[in-house]
Amino acid sequence: MVLGLEVHCELKTATKLFCGCPNMFGDQPNTNVCPVCLGLPGSLPVINQKAVELAMAIGTALSCEIRPSTFHRKNYFYPDQAKDYQISQYDEPINANGHLDLPDGTRVGIERAHMEEDTGKTTHAGASGRIHGADYSLVDYNRSGVPLVEIVSAPDMRSAAQARVYVTELRAVLVAAGASDGKMEEGSLRVDANVSVRRSPDEPLGTRCEIKNLNSVRSLGRAVEYEADRQVVLLESGEGVVQQTRHWDEDAGRTVTLRSKEDAYDYRYFLEPDLVPLVPDAEWIRAVADTMGPMPSVRRARLVELLRDAGAVTEAQADQVATVVDLGLDDLVVAAVAGGVGSGLALARTANEAATDAASARRLDPEPYVALLTMEGNGTLTATQAKSVLAELLASGGGDPAAIAAAKGFEALSGDSLVASVAGVVAAHPDEWSRYCDGDDNDRKKLSGFFIGKVMHATEGKADGKAVAAELGRLLG
């Protein structure tokens, strides 16, 4: 399959694109409206500076050329379109010719990322709540005029999996750029997919269909796979694919077409006479770029660097890196490593434990975190104990790890006590010890776990698992 995606991103501004109405989700219907976003006679649009800057930030994040741009009217009648035309960008978009690199290294081209205004929302009154078979509809213009950036990818994707990764990574980039809140469930990001199929890359591109308004990564994957299969069946039966727009029916699990005509709609684009061109100069572009933090890919690479210093990076660790960056916890890892904590430990604790309460973790001061991990690293606390202290730190929003550990009665076992405990357990289980001494690696692994468990039990959790394993090894040798 050949896939291109169009992602509509609602910009995180205080007000709408062309007027000072609040850009807010979930308010009472028609309470955030004015003559401009209602399209009342005599109203005129004035561009929101912040929206332009966020569009530029997106352009920077996606390595686009940021260009002088103009606005055009896209003329069509529809009740959610207050003026019965949408102000959008046509042949001179603000951003063009960029790319997004996926975590696996694939580069997806970005043809353009242009600005346009959102429509109002219609709800349909009737049995199913869907447009088909509704008796009448109700329109709320709170969303009318909200600023959007439409990001159009090149048809560079080849699978549903890639599409999902693209959207996930793009979302992370948009959030990192400060342009979006990433809430797909609130419609902050909407995806349309252009799907076509061909037997091999040598063949020309097939006829494509557009699937509109996919609101979750999961729907995207399912819809795209269904559509590709549908097209393959059509082609194999000799019927051919008709270019059309289709709609994903989540419940039925298929794409359907509502449009009877196949002709491309004549939008009669012409330059918006009520607006003047945007010409961002190099200084403005630089000023916007300077306000942006590092992109997810850069942050992931930074962590991978730290891991590589300690040795090869495993696949599991790569996943942990992705999780940590996605949750915005990478600064904690970096701080820990800077403080002398082993990168593997820092990563693991952050990805596995801190991540369970990511919101609190993001607010956590790095100092106590680093102190805690240092205590675990040098054996002052066992892994189990450290996890317990961390949970406390997160719940309280901070604290002194040493004090918390003392309060919980944690102290790691001293070296002599440990030796004594291990010796005691070994003596109590001679059969298992024989099997451990004579067995192969597999046996040893299993039995090691057995002995560690016994030692933990005997010491009420104060023993450190790795230290026990090391002692067993010493006894063996």
Add this chain to the structure above:
Amino acid sequence: MAGPERLTREEVAHVADLARLQLTDEELELFTGQLAEVLDHAADVASLDLADVVPTAHAMAVTNVLRADEVRPGVDRDEVLGQAPSVEDHRFRVPRILGESP
């Protein structure tokens, strides 16, 4: 470059459709004639060789007109809904919508 051909009834009917206007047969006939005449006169524009001339969309060359991202008072919802032809649940009510947005 040859100018476009004379306007036909079918084109006028198509355009009326695009503009959500319904014409009687009489009106269709009348308008086709009248519009064709206007376009005939416009042909003196269409046939000019102006390939090197840059179109002027705006008489005054201004750029970068922007406003600050600050909330401004809107309109009173009741005042606006009071002017609407049909309202339900504080929303504008319209008859059934048969198709998706183009």
Add this chain to the structure above:
Amino acid sequence: MSSPRPSTFLANAVRSGARSALDVLDEHLAVIAAGDDQVNAFNLVTTEQARHQAIAVDRTVTAGEDPGPLAGVPVALKDNLCTRGVPTTCSSRILEGWCPPYDATVVARLRRAGAVMVGKTNMDEFAMGSSTETSAFGPTRNPHDTSRVPGGSSGGSAAAVAAGFAPLALGSDTGGSIRQPAALCGVVGMKPTYGTVSRYGLVAFASSLDQVGPLATTVADAALLFDVIGGHDPCDSTSLNRPAPRVVSVLDDGVAGLTIGVLSEFLDGADPDVVARTRQAAEACAAAGARVEEVSVPEVALGLSAYYLIAPGEASSNLARYDGVRYGLRVDAEDNVAMNTATRSAGFGAEVKRRIMLGTYVLSAGYMDAYYNQALRVRTKIIEGFAAAYQRCEVLLGPTAPTPAFPLGAKTGDPLTMYLSDVCTIPSNLAGHPAISVPYGAGEDGLPVGVQVLGPALSEGTILKVAAVVEATAPPLARPVLDGGGRP
């Protein structure tokens, strides 16, 4: 001798307390009551609101505060200017009874200046026309001869000033809609430079051409009104970032040393009376010290055709919003598309439908480049043509309209004939340039003739100076006499 300032005179009387604003209003309301059934200048006389405004002005005066430069002066507003809580119909059935929830910027500025809004004036429907005959509420009649048109589309505003219903009025000019009715009614009308007066709250016809402008009995009054309404508006992105103008101060400078070009293309095809009056005005300027020569700007001949591609194109898009969903007329139907269609078909008159269809066609796939974009190139040529002329002279002079007022119904049979009325006014709109029409006596038939002064962008001061001289030398024009009574 300087241009008379009746509005200033009135405002000063009110500010000093010599007259009350209420008294001034009542006087004008009486003239309206006596004469408007013959003229039909008003869609709505806003008696109640006007009284409240007048009372408020009088209170301000009593309190010793400044009520503004137009204190108590009655102003008539074209019915395409949004007035909060007051019906704004654009003389169309589709907006009949619609009350905007906001004021146009120019309306707000008039309020702050102490003006009293006396009513909303009749116009061609959605400003599309040159005779006020496409109004859905019946035509306005020319006060000089009520069997004739007042011109359009600001016919109601021009007639109101001519008949003495109000000393000042606002109109809008897209292809001549202030200047041409001003000429036909024997009053002053000016279209300012595009961008000098806010369009926020002016119901759009053709966005890149529309401008709000003053109509008055004298050049000085028109200048005063322009000073009050002009200046940057952050609500209008096409509004020039310039402060409010101050043209009243340069009015009396005279024309000595200026070069005035008489535009030959505008004289071609004009009625002999009109040509004669124009030449007379040119001679008067020469006598006043200007250098007058004949000038040719051949590009203006393309203006009409280019205009009738650009204006309907933009209009077809601007009028799409009238779909029966949010405001205005709704004709019910089974489904939304049918409702839109039934509403628009019932709500728009023939001329509006014609222009919407023409505009839709001109913008549609396959024709855009041959028509619309080509017209935008013609616009460039016209601007260049004017620029070349303005190398040689400061202003241009010509007729405003090729004929004086024609009889009602004379040109409604053929749209093209009507469109020709705008041949002298359209080029200024396309170029975004200012132009003013000054009454210059009457023709043999006693009908008013208007002479037009044109200038490059932002030359209002210069064209007004010249207009003041033209006005000073103008032959007298008989006041219109309506059966019900005369002017105050």
